Amino acid sequence: MATAMAVPPLAPRPSPRPIAAWTPPKHHMEGKENRPALKQLQQTAQPNRPRRERPCDGCRRRKSKCVLQESKKCVLCEFHKQDCTFVENAQPRKRKADDGMKSDSPAKKSPAVTQRPLPPAPTPPRPKTESAPLVGVVQPSMRKPFAVDETLSLQRHRHCKYLGQTTALDASLIGLGNFNDKNETESRVGTLRQVTGSEYFSTHADADVQIPDDEARALAEIEQVVGPHGSALIDIYFRNVHPSYPIIQKRAFLDRHQHGDRRFNPPLLAAMYLLALAWWDQDPAVSSHSKPDVEKLEYIAITSLTISMQRPKISAVQAGLLLLQRPKSSTWTLTVQLVALGQDIGLHLDCSDWSIPRWETLLRKRLAWALYMQDKWSAVMHGRPSHINGADWNVSAPTEEDFDESIDPLPTPSEDVDPQVSKGRIVFMQMISLTNIMAEVCDTFYSEKAKAEYTSAGRYATQLVLNRAKPVQLKLKEWFAKLPTDCKMDSFTPGQLSSQGYLHLAYFATEISIHRRIVQSLDPATSDPYMLYICRSAAKTRLISALDFVNRLKPEHLDAFWYFASASNFALVGTFGALLMATSPGKEEAYFYACRLNEFKWTLTVSGKKAVWIHGALEMLDATSEMLRRLPEKPSATPTSELHLREFLGSGS
Missing domain, CATH: 1.20.58 (Methane Monooxygenase Hydroxylase; Chain G, domain 1)
Structure with missing residues (x-):
């Protein structure tokens, strides 16, 4: 007679490690150890190393800083859709006239430098397919790390999807994976990221989603429409729209914008410009110039939003909500799509104890309620049933502390607010x-x-x-x-x-x-x-x-x-x-x-x-x-x- 055996229940995985708070880079330090996107490299690199790690062949030719990802492919190679290899020899440096006596012989290199492992079967690099640079934009090779690099739903090269309790992937089984210091584990359905003891997201590279257009072209078209007035329109937006509709993290946005990074979500940037144009005639900085083509900007915003929603991110929800604020632009279809998109990235959940940066937690809360209001008032306007069910809504009402605009780990003390x-x-x-x-x-x-x-x-x-x-x-x-x-x-x-x-x-x-x-x-x-x-x-x-x-x-x-x-x-x-x-x-x-x-x-x-x-x-x-x-x-x-x-x-x- 067979003996019955009791199967012990699977123990849930402990709560994830807290994500280290983002800190601005020190401009007098040049090493990659200041980049939050390179935590894995930080752990293997030795302290006080005399030289930086070797860049890939593409970044060496571009003379760009090489940011290696967990996929063993650097950010720029992935962006330009080319192979990331380490097979070419370094080119001799051009020395200054007063530096002719200094030697750069390989014999003088320190043996303590940690080199990246070469791939087992390197392939020749593809020809460069770089897009034409945007006018007045600092190229990615000159950029610094930004606060969005450590977020869950605002990363520039990845997007996420919430894994609910009824999906085929059970949380207890996911917890059996091998998690790294970013609370991520690899699987056949993507990289799985843990944010609480029982909540998980699947994260995917943007390049994995084949789309019929590219962001670089849409951004170039947007900048062509607004011309040199982009910065002025951004100022108008944050002065007239943001105080009453705070669904964007102002400091995180301006941190990128003021340092020359224009690789924003195209429909979000276009939507901000469109709303700001309502005050064009009242603003002395732009009123004397010809107003940009509103219809063309609207077309770019709507078409690029359709593409952007295929990669669920906070920026896509922000863009959609801003576009719906325009006169005669509130459509029931887009509202429903945004509700689904918000649920895709978990905006209906309580994220107060998630392992994500604090400022993203506050932004998610404000954005969630903006989406809630959009759904309810759209239902009133169109006479339709609401799509947000109170039984599945677990976001507490915001308080004054939830409007803190700092990107520091702790609340900004005694900050004077306009x-x-x-x-x-x-x-x-x-x-x-x-x-x-x-x-x-x-x-x-x-x-x-x-x-x-x-x-x-x-x-x-x-x-x-x-x-x-x-x-x-x-x-x-x-x-x-x-x-x-x-x-x-x-x-x-x-x-x-x-x-x-x-x-x-x-x-x-x-x-x-x-x-x-x-x-x-x-x-x-x-x-x-x-x-x-x-x-x-x-x-x-x-x-x-x-x-x-x-x-x-x-x-x-x-x-x-x-x-x-x-x-x-x-x-x-x-x-x-x-x-x-x-x-x-x-x-x-x-x-x-x-x-x-x-x-x-x-x-x-x-x-x-x-x-x-x-x-x-x-x-x-x-x-x-x-x-x-x-x-x-x-x-x-x-x-x-x-x-x-x-x-x-x-x-x-």
């Missing part, structure tokens, strides 16, 4: 809180399940809606009561842009979305007259408050950054007024709403001269006005109100 930047961060955090309430509004009143329940409730539908509306309204009221002073509409300095306008508009859109469902549930034939009066009076009050808010907008508000959903939210205000007008019991009340809608349209027309994106809301108002012309006749107490109402409907205002 008041405008501080205000933008607060508005961003408040928008996240408001979005959570709006998401609850959509689930409670506009989901398919909720709509079916209200339909089956029949004459009791209004009561059911009111019962469900009360707790959400209390949350919204509490949110508004606790709004920080910096977020108030009157908290701005004359002459300085102030971006809290989009936050208040989103608040009114959330309120209106609740009352819109209440008004839709009312039936004059079956509803209690008192309940009918109370509900319509409350809706009227909310509409008047929203219209007054629009009237109080200042140039400092209109010229600032506005969230992508703002034009749609303005249109929601007009739609709500049209709904109240259409459901009015008599001509007097309908005439009141007709007058207010006419004033609203005039205000938006005037404001649209400062904020061109408002024209999208005006187009929706025009469409609504055409529908109102088909209103059936309503009873009238006075002939005057009937005459005014006919004039309003006849003009299409």
